[in-house]
Amino acid sequence: MPLAKPSDPTTSVLLHFSLKGKTACVTGGARGIGLEVCRAFAEAGASVALIYTSSKDADETASKIAKETGSTVKAYRSDVREKATITDTINQIAKDFGKLDICVANAGIAAHHDSLTYGVEDWQEIMRVNLDGAMWTAQAAGNIFKRQGPGAGSMIFTASVSAILVNIPQRQSAYNASKAAVVHLAKCLAVEWTEFARVNCISPGFIETDMLSVHPKEWRDKWFTMIPGGRLCDPAELKGAYVYLASDASSYMTGANMVIDGGYTLP
Numbered sequence: 001m002p003l004a005k006p007s008d009p010t011t012s013v014l015l016h017f018s019l020k021g022k023t024a025c026v027t028g029g030a031r032g033i034g035l036e037v038c039r040a041f042a043e044a045g046a047s048v049a050l051i052y053t054s055s056k057d058a059d060e061t062a063s064k065i066a067k068e069t070g071s072t073v074k075a076y077r078s079d080v081r082e083k084a085t086i087t088d089t090i091n092q093i094a095k096d097f098g099k100l101d102i103c104v105a106n107a108g109i110a111a112h113h114d115s116l117t118y119g120v121e122d123w124q125e126i127m128r129v130n131l132d133g134a135m136w137t138a139q140a141a142g143n144i145f146k147r148q149g150p151g152a153g154s155m156i157f158t159a160s161v162s163a164i165l166v167n168i169p170q171r172q173s174a175y176n177a178s179k180a181a182v183v184h185l186a187k188c189l190a191v192e193w194t195e196f197a198r199v200n201c202i203s204p205g206f207i208e209t210d211m212l213s214v215h216p217k218e219w220r221d222k223w224f225t226m227i228p229g230g231r232l233c234d235p236a237e238l239k240g241a242y243v244y245l246a247s248d249a250s251s252y253m254t255g256a257n258m259v260i261d262g263g264y265t266l267p
């Protein structure tokens, strides 16, 4: 079965970007990149499930976006590390909204450790959130997409430029390996799922969110001097890319990794 074609590929390109009538869920949706993705999808007309794990004001955040955009936005608490938990959450979202068209596996954590002394728990925690969590999120969504029928879904992973190159100074082997695995996982699922979903990644460079503060200041200072674009990226600058991959505008794109990094990976 070939990739689904939009019902009329010759209509206005603006209609191709519309998410009206679609339902989306986004993990790590209460802050940073995920929050901007939820806002973008709601602005484009989708009903949105904002999945969070620890935010105290996720319900208020969802209500605020709903009020600003006129779209339905609801918050769901879950934990991507737990297969049964995130599967139940995504099944519940599909039940509450009547279907699921778009899923963004965006939750992630960063940490730095010496690869000669890594402890089992530190290593596994990164993998559990960034790789296992991405897989369980995708698996739950993929099963719903498959049940819904041909061309039903768009699966998007938030990977990283760390999947492509090694930041200097390095001590992020687990994070980098987890993100490289996510990019390859997306390619595998893209091939397996052509009948019922497109699967793509977005690999951001340095985005101004809480995650950047995990790293020592001297590392950040070094990285910033290496961005040809000369500045950090506001998370809202990623909105267009996520809407593109979620929408019919990218109907022939699957297995791709969109790098959005101000040129960081070029030199």
Ligand code: NAD
Pocket: 027, 028, 029, 030, 031, 032, 033, 034, 052, 053, 054, 055, 078, 079, 080, 081, 106, 107, 108, 109, 110, 129, 133, 158, 159, 160, 161, 203, 204, 205, 206, 207, 208, 209, 210, 211, 212
């Ligand atoms: P962030 O720290 O603001 O957001 C991470 C989100 O993941 C938070 O909402 C957090 O609650 C959620 N999360 C963490 N553990 C979870 C769990 N067990 N279950 C469910 N949710 C969980 O940082 P961000 O920059 O918005 O990160 C979003 C994604 O972008 C991550 O996957 C990150 O690796 C990736 N990324 C970020 C940058 C950057 O420079 N900020 C660059 C490349 C990739």
